[in-house]
Amino acid sequence: MTSHGPKGALQGCAEPLSSHYDVALLDLDGVVYLGGNAIPGAAEALGKAAGAGLRLAFVTNNAYRTPSAISAQLTRLGVAASPGDVVTSAQAAARLLAERLPAGSAVLVIGGTGLRAAVRERGLRPVSAAAAKPAAVVQGYSPDVGYAELAEGALAVEAGALFVASNADPTLPTPRGPQPGNGSMIRVIANATGVTPLVAGKPEPPLHAESVQRTGAKRPLVVGDRLDTDIEGACRVGADSLLVLTGVTTPAGLLLAPPGQRPSYLAEGLAGLLHPHPEVTAADGGYACGGWTARTGSLELTGSGDRIDALRALAAAAWAAPDLSPEAASAALRQLGRA
Numbered sequence: 001m002t003s004h005g006p007k008g009a010l011q012g013c014a015e016p017l018s019s020h021y022d023v024a025l026l027d028l029d030g031v032v033y034l035g036g037n038a039i040p041g042a043a044e045a046l047g048k049a050a051g052a053g054l055r056l057a058f059v060t061n062n063a064y065r066t067p068s069a070i071s072a073q074l075t076r077l078g079v080a081a082s083p084g085d086v087v088t089s090a091q092a093a094a095r096l097l098a099e100r101l102p103a104g105s106a107v108l109v110i111g112g113t114g115l116r117a118a119v120r121e122r123g124l125r126p127v128s129a130a131a132a133k134p135a136a137v138v139q140g141y142s143p144d145v146g147y148a149e150l151a152e153g154a155l156a157v158e159a160g161a162l163f164v165a166s167n168a169d170p171t172l173p174t175p176r177g178p179q180p181g182n183g184s185m186i187r188v189i190a191n192a193t194g195v196t197p198l199v200a201g202k203p204e205p206p207l208h209a210e211s212v213q214r215t216g217a218k219r220p221l222v223v224g225d226r227l228d229t230d231i232e233g234a235c236r237v238g239a240d241s242l243l244v245l246t247g248v249t250t251p252a253g254l255l256l257a258p259p260g261q262r263p264s265y266l267a268e269g270l271a272g273l274l275h276p277h278p279e280v281t282a283a284d285g286g287y288a289c290g291g292w293t294a295r296t297g298s299l300e301l302t303g304s305g306d307r308i309d310a311l312r313a314l315a316a317a318a319w320a321a322p323d324l325s326p327e328a329a330s331a332a333l334r335q336l337g338r339a
Helices: 042-051 067-076 089-098 113-121 147-158 182-193 205-215 227-237 251-255 270-274 307-320 326-334
Strands: 023-026 055-060 086-088 106-110 125-127 136-139 162-165 220-224 240-244 265-267 281-283 286-289 292-295 301-303
Touching (some): 042 055, 042 270, 089 162, 251 326, 286 307, 301 307
Parallel strands (some): 023 055, 023 220, 220 240
Antiparallel strands (some): 292 301
């Protein structure tokens, strides 16, 4: 049973999330692994959640790699996964195309193996040149994309081809820091033609719809580390979500989250799937969770107990405060040593 508590606060759940939901739709980078390394405790938590009956699906905006390659990486990291457990933005983009084009239509593919395979899976014909008169252009990230491919795509879109993007992430994480992602690359064709692409990946709804259709989920839980993709995507379709603090989003970012990017639940990591989540309650001019109370307005924090409960209370108080500044969020978090 879930409890919604005060408007704008995190939900409570009296039973472990692994028992309350039937499928976890898990983001990958920042949730299950960082770069090539598993996040500590992630594989163990997922194994226990699966053992409790929660089905796992791995949902990624990455359109470059195939589901087979991704599932092989997960298996090497100790996470049991098959290609059928992986859902990519390439697959969502290919479905979007197949819903709009006759079977066998030529599609100019700008991207990697994963995108080409997804287009073929939907009965469409990948091509590489505008001279093939493609009915659509689909673009996904690949480190090999260069001017020649983008020029062919622009020529085709200018000639009337449907323009679809796997995702619109402006950057992608790398060991050297953020680098241009597909959202930056699609601007080349968009600027050249004046055509804005249809986008399949998070936070747009097509990837969530693809995930639900492939898994048959009735009560899905979206699990992610990014407010602007994972959590916003869940909010857009009315799905519950769990934010984990193992990736991009910081505690300060959580406190500053706008209404359309606020998660249902909060946890330090994937072990949050294995436990009940306490309710956040309105209490004497503020919000309480566990042994903590955070005052609305001042964000003064009092109490003791689990630090994640303190952050849950602070989030509710912050979300109730009008025009919270980054400075006020950092000051509130310094009470926990988490600035």
